[in-house]
Amino acid sequence: MINVKILFKKLFFVYKPIFYYRLIISLVSLLGWPNVVAAIPTVTILLVDGVSGQPLSKAVVVAYEQSQPSHLITTRIATALTDNQGLVSFQLNKLGQVGIQYVFEFSPNSLVRPDRFCQGNYCTPPITTVNGPLDVVLYSKGEGLLLNRNQLINRITFGATPALLKYVNTIGAYAFIAEQLNPQTIDDNQFETLINGLTVSKSEDLSLWLLFHAIYSQRQLQEVMTQFWDNHFNTDVVTSGGIGVEQAENQLFRQQALGQFRDLLKVSATSSAMLRYLNNNTNRKEAPNENYARELMELHTLGVNGGYTEKDVAEVARAFTGWTLNGNQFIFNKNWHDTGEKIILGHTFPAGGGMAEGEKVLDILATHPATAGFICTKLLQLLVTDQPTEKAKNDCSSVFLATNGDISQVVSTILLSRAFNNPTQFHSKIKTPLEFIAGMVRNLAGTTPYTDKNLYKATVAMGMSLFNSPAPTGWSELGEDWMTSDQIMQRVQLINQTVLQQNQTQVYVNVKDLFSNQGYETAEAIVAFLLELTLANDYSPRIQEIALEILNAGTPFNINATDATEKLRHLVITILSFPSYQLQ
């Protein structure tokens, strides 16, 4: 029996309390718990007042069953009252089946404790069960959704590893989010020793250096966000001054990855890579170069329809005259600066403002509503969906503006949002090449000798030469911009080349260890583990059948038989070539 105990507890941050009327808990992420769920079709929910700790008796609880497609078919299966101990049980016969989820609604009277809620929609009561933590997030109207651990792993990391799966299932989603939002609390010594041992002298080294961060750092969300900012403030290694310059800039984005947006803007505005890439290093009063000024507004802050004019572009360019370089060092050259009065986005900049003018432009842009909307849209596209709703954008923007662009709070808002935890968003995004390549190595616990350049070559073949995006917009996050027939072919080729080759001086996967190290040795156990690890349990019955067909071909699978390794290789390349492996 699963005992679901709901405690109301504040985590992260508190804003204005919001009144609510009902509570819905969707258990779709039990996909992540196949063993538990399949065996136990009954859920017992314990409602507890988070302040007094007293059980809530006589609360009305309604259970609904929802099934795909798109969870549109909702059937009310039972209505019951909590007993004197605050307990209520439901028989959930289809629990654990693919595409089935259960939703519970609580009567308004039972839980009218608006002060329990955190910012707007986002509060964080940990729910514990006899099998470990079960994480539900509550929303303003009393609605709630279960945090989906697979969704979290898919979106805030570069992919599951056998160890990470185990870890997240032990500590639960909330604890995992909290840890990842505070990267300095995560011990990453092993990774740091590895990365500090690498010599980066060629541009393929630089790509591998970044790939190693994505694959091996324990601070996975920090890496996801570092890549986001480096890409948002795109520069390329060819025009921006070389490998060292790009590497240094990437490190600065890493330090600020979950910090204030204004600080990230400053990193970019004064980075020698950006100053060269968009030519602000030659921007002087005699003939201003407006390349940086334009992209600063179009691509870094307000967005293309963000309400600035051609006149604003010219005026911002004047404000940044003299922001230039001495070698690779940012300097303000006052002799190049246009000291005249400027009017930017309706703000008057009196004559003689000096370097503070550029700073003031960054202040205005960093806190502009259009910037909040633009950054939120891109973050939602990174973390949630290619097509964020207006509501999701607005919710995110209001946090962005209220916190002056505190990225940690903005990201935590998104991770706890309805949009993120909505079951229809599970596996709704397509992996970028970087996500695919790093994810494959992580999933399969591959080894990656630094001398082997195959992973670098894969980034190029898939059209994502790291630090070398061909346009100032950076790489797209949208599936439609990546998913082509050629992309699938390149990805399948990489899987095959990696899994089928036995040379350990190249990227290498020991398929036998992958399973036996986790204690999986029978065909059924191996298949179940692989489908969770790589497809996040997103598979049709036929895929499971094919997997078993491969392992039992000829003679029934025996991990100690001489054909075991070949059968496992065949299994892995087949499962990873299927469509849902392209999704995250």
Add this chain to the structure above:
Amino acid sequence: MHRRQFLRHLLAANLATATLSYGNLLRIAEAAATKTLVVIFQRGGCDGLNTVVPYGESEYYQLRGTIAIPPPSSSNPRKAIDLNGFFGLHPSLASLHKIYQNNHLAVLPTVHFPGATRSHFVNQDDIESGADQKLPNGWLNRHLTTHPQTGSIRGISFGSQVAHALRGVANVAVINDLQNIGLKAGQYEGTLRGYMQEIYGQTIDPVDSNRWLVHKQGNILLDNLTILSAIDPTSYVPANGAVYPTSGYGKQLRQIAQLIKANIGLEVVSLNIGGWDHHQNQGGAEIDGRQSRLHEQFAQGIHALYTDLGGLMKDVVILTMTEFGRTAAINASNGTDHGHASAWFVVGHQVKGGIYGTWPGLLPNQLYNGRFLNHTIDYRNILGEILTKHLGNTNLAEVLPGYSNYQPLGLLPL
């Protein structure tokens, strides 16, 4: 029609045709004369004024300073190649001039559209949408859906990503390099293809859009593997002594020639040549200037394809485009910034060579916003003429929606 209504109309139209062509498994023998359009997109905004040089206008030399291309009369060996006494080609475009002398090169120095922005990606998307705004699908893909044919591979987008012009419901192959076709699964190649065919073939709800897209692209891949792996680029010898540039762009053009000759029913193919965003040190006429080197490669590639295809060029049109031209004046970094009109070219045996469009002038009051070369040719007139006269698609209302001013320029007099 309101924008929303218009978009809905467009989507509905495409879905309707999609069901016709999408499940189309007919692979009948190719009719002999498939018409093919090759679109080369110069990404980054090519500076048209240093491509087709208005050397006859003195204002040009006032504006251009150190990057001005000397007139044909100059004693400098690197100077404009005269076209008509007013315009000249950049000296690195000499191989295009050979096509001009054959009367197979249409030169369009002032192409753009009203309401264009100064943004790379917005303009690329607009132009590739075949409209003055971004549409969910591209003009070349809408051509395929509104003009059903039976070719095995009707559209190819060269590169790692699909060009927006080819995005849409009609199946389009994306090829980066023809030399690298297959799953590389060794002894499992056959069984893997079989299992993939089965699983990618499962029906997916289009509401789950990215999953649907993965299945669709997987099916295209599996369908095309057999056809494409039979075409071996390593043994291909270009005809008529054609020499392609050694770059990725050159290699792709060479493979395009091979695909056209393979008679697979190829109607539209797109490829890119990037790097035209010369804000800094653009260079002028000198041979090793940044723009010169790109021009050289660009022109050499077109000339190689034109030469290699020989007589087949009667059924092929090559169109070059870019998202905008650049500021009329040189900037402080010896480069140029984002502007408005630029130069496009159309090549083919059916093309009437010459120079098209009126010249708007470069005086301050003649420049768009006082800074940019104005356009006198709406790019949709070029697309419209190629669609109707070359590709045989008269359904311009669908392919170039919202454009009611179509007027052929006489590029394809047939």
